[in-house]
Amino acid sequence: MTGESPLGYNQARWTDDEDTYEPLLSEKNTESVAVDSALPDDLTRDSLELPNLSEPELARHYTRLSEMNYGVESGPFPLGSCTMKYNPKFTEDVAAVADASVHPDRSEQSTQGTLELQYELQQYLGKIGGMDAVTLQPPAGAAGEFAGILIANAYHESRDDDRSEVLIPDSAHGTNFASAAMAGYDVVTLPSGEDGRVDLDALAAALSEDTAALMLTNPNTLGLFERDITEISEMVHDVGGLLYYDGANLNALLGHGRPGDMGFDIMHYNVHKTFATPHGGGGPGAGPVGVVEELAEFLPDPHVRESDDGYELYAPENSIGKVHGYQGNWLVAVKAYAYIARLGDEGLADASAKAVLNANYLAEMVDYEVPFGPFHHEFVASAGEQDAADVAKRMLDYGVHPPTTKWPEIVGEALMTEPTEIENKRTLDQLAAAFNAARADDIETLEAAPERTAARRIDQVSAARDPRLSWQALDEA
Amino acid sequence: MTANGSPYAPHTPAETEAMLSAVGVDREEALFDIPDDVRFDGEFGIDARSERATRELVEDTLAKNDDLVEFLGRGHYDHYVPSMVDHLSARSEFLTSYTQYQPEVAQGFLQALFEYQSMLVELTGLSVANCSMYDAATALGEAATLAVRVRETSGDRIVVPETLSAGRRGTLENYIAGHDITIDTYPMDDGNVDREVLAESVDEETLLVYAENPTVRGTIEEGLGAVGELADDNDALFVLGSDPVALALLQEPASVGADVVVGDAATLGLPSAYGMGLGIFACREEFLRQVPGRLVGASEDTTGHRAYTLTLQTREQHIRRERATSNICTNQAWVALRTAMHVAWLGPDGLLDLAEDCVTLARDLADRLNDIRGVKAPVHDRHHFREFVVRTDQPASAVAADLESAGYAVHVVGEHELQVCVTETNGRKIDGFVAAFEEAAR
Numbered sequence: 024m025t026g027e028s029p030l031g032y033n034q035a036r037w038t039d040d041e042d043t044y045e046p047l048l049s050e051k052n053t054e055s056v057a058v059d060s061a062l063p064d065d066l067t068r069d070s071l072e073l074p075n076l077s078e079p080e081l082a083r084h085y086t087r088l089s090e091m092n093y094g095v096e097s098g099p100f101p102l103g104s105c106t107m108k109y110n111p112k113f114t115e116d117v118a119a120v121a122d123a124s125v126h127p128d129r130s131e132q133s134t135q136g137t138l139e140l141q142y143e144l145q146q147y148l149g150k151i152g153g154m155d156a157v158t159l160q161p162p163a164g165a166a167g168e169f170a171g172i173l174i175a176n177a178y179h180e181s182r183d184d185d186r187s188e189v190l191i192p193d194s195a196h197g198t199n200f201a202s203a204a205m206a207g208y209d210v211v212t213l214p215s216g217e218d219g220r221v222d223l224d225a226l227a228a229a230l231s232e233d234t235a236a237l238m239l240t241n242p243n244t245l246g247l248f249e250r251d252i253t254e255i256s257e258m259v260h261d262v263g264g265l266l267y268y269d270g271a272n273l274n275a276l277l278g279h280g281r282p283g284d285m286g287f288d289i290m291h292y293n294v295h296k297t298f299a300t301p302h303g304g305g306g307p308g309a310g311p312v313g314v315v316e317e318l319a320e321f322l323p324d325p326h327v328r329e330s331d332d333g334y335e336l337y338a339p340e341n342s343i344g345k346v347h348g349y350q351g352n353w354l355v356a357v358k359a360y361a362y363i364a365r366l367g368d369e370g371l372a373d374a375s376a377k378a379v380l381n382a383n384y385l386a387e388m389v390d391y392e393v394p395f396g397p398f399h400h401e402f403v404a405s406a407g408e409q410d411a412a413d414v415a416k417r418m419l420d421y422g423v424h425p426p427t428t429k430w431p432e433i434v435g436e437a438l439m440t441e442p443t444e445i446e447n448k449r450t451l452d453q454l455a456a457a458f459n460a461a462r463a464d465d466i467e468t469l470e471a472a473p474e475r476t477a478a479r480r481i482d483q484v485s486a487a488r489d490p491r492l493s494w495q496a497l498d499e500a
Numbered sequence: 501m502t503a504n505g506s507p508y509a510p511h512t513p514a515e516t517e518a519m520l521s522a523v524g525v526d527r528e529e530a531l532f533d534i535p536d537d538v539r540f541d542g543e544f545g546i547d548a549r550s551e552r553a554t555r556e557l558v559e560d561t562l563a564k565n566d567d568l569v570e571f572l573g574r575g576h577y578d579h580y581v582p583s584m585v586d587h588l589s590a591r592s593e594f595l596t597s598y599t600q601y602q603p604e605v606a607q608g609f610l611q612a613l614f615e616y617q618s619m620l621v622e623l624t625g626l627s628v629a630n631c632s633m634y635d636a637a638t639a640l641g642e643a644a645t646l647a648v649r650v651r652e653t654s655g656d657r658i659v660v661p662e663t664l665s666a667g668r669r670g671t672l673e674n675y676i677a678g679h680d681i682t683i684d685t686y687p688m689d690d691g692n693v694d695r696e697v698l699a700e701s702v703d704e705e706t707l708l709v710y711a712e713n714p715t716v717r718g719t720i721e722e723g724l725g726a727v728g729e730l731a732d733d734n735d736a737l738f739v740l741g742s743d744p745v746a747l748a749l750l751q752e753p754a755s756v757g758a759d760v761v762v763g764d765a766a767t768l769g770l771p772s773a774y775g776m777g778l779g780i781f782a783c784r785e786e787f788l789r790q791v792p793g794r795l796v797g798a799s800e801d802t803t804g805h806r807a808y809t810l811t812l813q814t815r816e817q818h819i820r821r822e823r824a825t826s827n828i829c830t831n832q833a834w835v836a837l838r839t840a841m842h843v844a845w846l847g848p849d850g851l852l853d854l855a856e857d858c859v860t861l862a863r864d865l866a867d868r869l870n871d872i873r874g875v876k877a878p879v880h881d882r883h884h885f886r887e888f889v890v891r892t893d894q895p896a897s898a899v900a901a902d903l904e905s906a907g908y909a910v911h912v913v914g915e916h917e918l919q920v921c922v923t924e925t926n927g928r929k930i931d932g933f934v935a936a937f938e939e940a941a942r
Contacts, residue, residue: 034605044806048615048844056848060749060856061863062883066720068752072622073848078584081844085588085612092608094596102598109508110596113551119586122562126572127775129565129909136564137774143561150544162634162776163830165817173674201817201827205645207678210822248533278542279529285538295830299508303834304609305599305794306632307776324670345670348637348764349576349775352832361558366506367548373505376528380511383531384519397533419605427601430818445508448515471802476604478807486799486811490788492628493618497798 025468026460030453032098032422035090036477045087048074049494091477092304093424099446099454101385103401103427103439104196104244106274106296111365114300114358123357127349131335138334141327141350144311144360151363151371152270152290153283154313160323162351164271167291167310168202168238170323173343174289174314175236175265176206177321181341184263186235192221194245194431196271199238208235215433219245219395221255230262240269241285242276242399244431244439246382256286265289265318270310273297274443275379275400278372288315294359301358309355325350375400377444381451385442388455390462394434401441403434404458411436413469414461420475421457505548568909569929573887573921574716575636575665576775577767579745579854580925585769585841594837599794599830603809604801610808613796613833616840623747624761624782625754630793632832633779636741637668639762640710641675642781642792642826646760647708647737648679649790649825655705655736658683661693663716667775668741681707691719691880691889695726702734712741712763713750717919718862718887719880720750728757743767744780744843746885749855759784768846769838778835789815792826794833854924858886861922865930866890869920872938879917887921889913892941902940908933 037045055072076084094100100107117123125134145157161167172189179186189203192213200210211229216222220243230237237259241249249255259266268282268290274297276282282290294300295308302308314322321343325336366374378400386393391404404426406414415425415438427439438458442451461469473479491497504511511519516528525531532539549557570578589595593608600606600613613631620629633639644658658676660669662685673683686698693711702709709731713721721727724740731738740758742750744765753761766778781793789812797811817824843851862884869877869890878888892899896912903910908929911919922930 038805042806045611047611047618049618054848056852058749058852061859062720062749066722066751066883067749068755071748071848071852073619073851074844075847075849076844078582078845081841082584082588084844085841086591088608088612089588089591089593090608091611092593092597093602093605094593096592096596100598102601105598107596107598111508111551113555115590115595117555117558120559120562122559122565124771124773125565126570126578126772126909127576128572128574128911129568129570130904133566133568133904133909135566136562139564140558140561147544147546150546153540162638162832163828165827165829166634166638169674169827173677176677196829197816197818197821197824198827198829200821201824204822204824205675205678205827250533250535252538253535276534278544279532279540280534280538281540284540293830301595301834302598302830303595303832304597304606304613304837305833306831307634307835308830344674345637345667346674347775348635348665348667348671348777352634352776353774354776357558357562361554363546364557365549365551365554367546368542368544369505370507370548371505371544371546372542373509376531377504377506377509377511379531380516380519380523380528383523387523397531399531399533415602416604419602424605425602444506445510447510447512448519451519473604477607478604478805479801479803481603481801481807481809482799483809483811486797486809487814490795490811491798492614492795492811493621494615495618495621496627 025465026463028421028457028460030422030457032420032475034476037087037091047494048076048084052076098422099450100424101426101440101442101454102424103441104271106441106443108299108443109445110299110301111362114361117361118354118357123354135333138327140360142334144356145327147363148292148311149313151277152292152313153281154290155316156319156322157311157313158322158326159311159356160347160351161310161312162347163306163308164291164293164310165198165202166346167312168198169205170312170346171267171289171291172203172206174318174321177341177343178318179235186233188233189235190229190237194243194433195238195240196269199269219247220249223251226255226258230258232262234262234264236265236267238267238269240272242272245395245403246398246401247395248399252285271296272400275375277375278368279375288318294355298359298362300355307352307355309352374444381442381444381446385440385451385455389458391438391458401439404438404440405434406436406438409436409469411438414438416480417461417464417469417472418457419473421460423454423457568907569926570909571920571922571926571933572909572911574911574919577886577923578772578925579767579923581769581771581842582845584845585838589834589838589841595834600810607808610796612837612840614798614808616836617796619840619843620780620782623744625752626761626782627785628788628791629782630791631796632836633781633793634832635777635779636762636764637671639779639781640668641672643739643760643762644672644676644708646787646790650787651707651737653704653735655707656681657706658708659701659706660685660710662687665716691715691717691882692721693727695723699730702730702736704734706734706736708737708739710739714746714885717880717889718884719882720885724751724756732757745855745858748851765839766835768842770835778832778839790825793828793831857924861927862886862888865922868934869937872941875941886923887919890918890920892916892918894941899940903936906936908936
């Protein structure tokens with residue numbers, strides 16, 4: 024049996040006659056140039072070999088490549104925990120303003136505009152998260168986690184309090200575990216309770232005087248709000264630990280709840296998710312970190328504050344130092360500022376309201392089993408007897424980017440789905456139809472998918488077994 | 501028509517009604533499973549604005565920056581970015597896509613990243629390059645943790661130049677925070693590595709030796725092969741910092757024994773961007789399974805056609821969690837795309853010409869400043885790349901302040917030392933700069 028979806032999709036596939044794929048730049052034309060320099064020969068290389076193509080040829084190459092790629096503007100992109108929202112066009116123009124692009128070593132006096140915008144974004148983010156102070160330095164969410172855990176570490180050290188463990192629920196983002204380990208902590212994984220939320224008994228058993236912090240996202244990756252958050256906060260604080268908020272799912276809370284009000288001491292914001300800056304195929308993002316007053320003295324250096332005649336940079340008293348060479352991904356921060364300033368209170372709250380409505384509506388419309396609930400911005404369906412990865416490949420044929428698959432592992436064959444606020448009912452119905460068509464597809468059809476994309480199913484195993492990571496490596500083969 | 505607070509939520513009132521009814525509630529607020537005591541009333545005090553008003557707000561705020569011609573470098577450089585890069589990288593299929601977890605619909609970005617990796621392989625001479633870190637500082641931090649993983653010595657020392665920039669030094673310190681490692685510095689001799697002192701400092705306890713070419717003071721290193729041998733003799737990792745423009749011209753890192761190359765590739769593809777970067781990470785084949793970050797590999801699809809995919813993901817945080825080689829998830833993929841486009845646009849001749857200009861423009865400007873009374877340039881009797889140190893009889897901070905008043909920004913690097921960086925983007929302002937310098941140095 025084969026399912027049907029109203030959305031069909033045929034992605035561009037560019038090939039040339041001989042090779043049936045769009046050739047690499049190096050295959051189109053490469054030239055080796057002898058290096059003839061004013062420098063002594065022993066300081067320079069002998070030759071340089073690179074593609075040599077005209078601008079029109081390059082324009083076609085990159086246009087063809089773009090046509091073999093799927094973005095938010097190509098169609099629905101409900102990739103769970105990634106918050107793939109539409110990125111307003113005007114923020115690109117705002118970030119392209121010449122004054123946005125100054126050298127990072129310019130004097131404070133000559134960069135008052137940059138510093139003011141940084142300060143204002145710090146203020147915006149502080150209000151949105153319920154935090155007292157915010158740094159913009161971390162260049163991505165995981166970098167923000169790392170900075171946050173370093174802040175927690177510096178706080179405990181300042182009190183001569185030696186703590187070795189960070190607690191993380193099993194449903195958490197992989198970055199939480201890696202960031203805590205990078206900072207030198209032992210990771211203690213908390214099993215989820217039967218309702219998909221933090222199991223208070225397991226938490227009580229894991230908490231001790233070794234607990235430096237509990238890292239939590241709320242709502243969690245199952246889209247569930249941790250209703251016991253006040254109690255969780257008290258339990259963590261009672262043993263002297265800090266509560267860290269992973270902001271990956273903040274899009275579900277804007278204007279409806281603030282991590283600071285829930286007892287979180289430290290948080291990061293994924294501005295490329297919540298504040299609609301483009302993901303750029305995997306970056307650049309930005310991961311500002313907010314903290315409560317007591318932790319402000321540990322923020323990265325430099326930090327921006329108001330001064331008598333404008334704004335100035337300073338090193339917080341017990342700063343953790345640096346997590347980036349300069350001030351992070353600044354142009355991304357400019358876009359986030361513009362997005363927040365455009366939406367204001369009502370827009371931000373409505374974005375979350377519609378994101379939550381969309382997730383609940385879609386969860387209602389799909390034929391797959393959706394355990395747990397009620398949901399906030401995302402839900403995790405189970406593909407059951409089907410292989411979630413195969414379902415995902417089939418959904419590509421139905422014209423939608425599939426959900427995140429096989430994670431979190433507490434739901435078997437997980438399809439983690441986050442439609443965000445940017446889809447209307449008609450698109451959600453089409454998206455549900457794609458799910459349901461795949462639900463009705465037989466195994467052979469699923470395993471043969473996708474068939475309408477630029478490439479058919481790709482052999483991941485041999486890619487890892489025999490890694491070929493450059494065109495030079497292809498030549499050797 | 502929509503009746504929403506968010507201009508980017510497309511719901512009509514009728515649709516919202518229908519959806520609420522389908523999920524069995526009468527208003528959106530009822531869907532929020534938040535206890536009353538931690539609910540928020542939505543009032544941040546941020547006023548909504550029209551798109552036009554928002555643009556004007558940002559433009560007016562940023563316009564408070566002074567209009568200075570920057571002669572600044574020291575690890576962050578401005579080169580002309582061709583229009584093609586802006587226009588093609590802004591195609592929404594690139595700009596608004598996510599990490600390529602479904603490779604069948606992401607062949608375009610994957611191929612572009614594969615091409616980026618290949619360009620770094622050519623420039624470094626090393627066989628493996630990942631498809632981006634955040635910037636040079638975090639790439640150096642990742643190299644240090646790689647050294648911890650691959651070195652079998654009991655050593656715990658990392659050796660870096662005493663002139664290492666504050667941003668790189670500070671980031672490195674944090675990246676090794678989880679390990680029992682100390683950072684020692686070695687001195688520089690007239691701008692370059694003091695190889696004699698370094699030789700005394702490197703021993704079997706040394707995990708990693710770090711050097712840069714060009715150096716932070718703009719000089720070109722003359723004895724990197726010896727540094728590489730020294731590291732190798734002591735079983736330490738030799739990590740070299742550079743950038744793709746310099747690498748086009750200078751000795752291939754692999755030929756001087758570099759095990760890892762880090763640095764910033766935002767020199768191509770990005771404007772100054774207040775320090776936004778693109779971290780390079782390339783290394784020898786034997787460290788492949790210990791590499792941080794994402795790797796794109798060539799494979800085949802079921803029809804036997806070449807296709808690209810993310811590979812070796814079992815190193816990454818989403819699979820390996822606390823045992824991952826790095827915590828990096830979101831990286832700088834789009835900047836890598838832009839850099840690859842920029843390199844392709846230049847081609848081998850264009851990239852070499854650009855690099856050669858970095859030598860000759862700096863040499864010519866140093867000569868002109870050196871003609872000014874009370875000024876010596878360059879301070880170091882070396883070959884230079886893009887930048888050089890200038891000695892002034894007058895206090896450097898006073899000269900820099902006067903220059904800023906005249907519309908030019910330079911670094912102050914000592915009581916009587918300034919640093920000046922020149923590329924094609926400020927090259928046509930040199931006459932005015934030299935005149936202002938003469939005035940300020942008087």
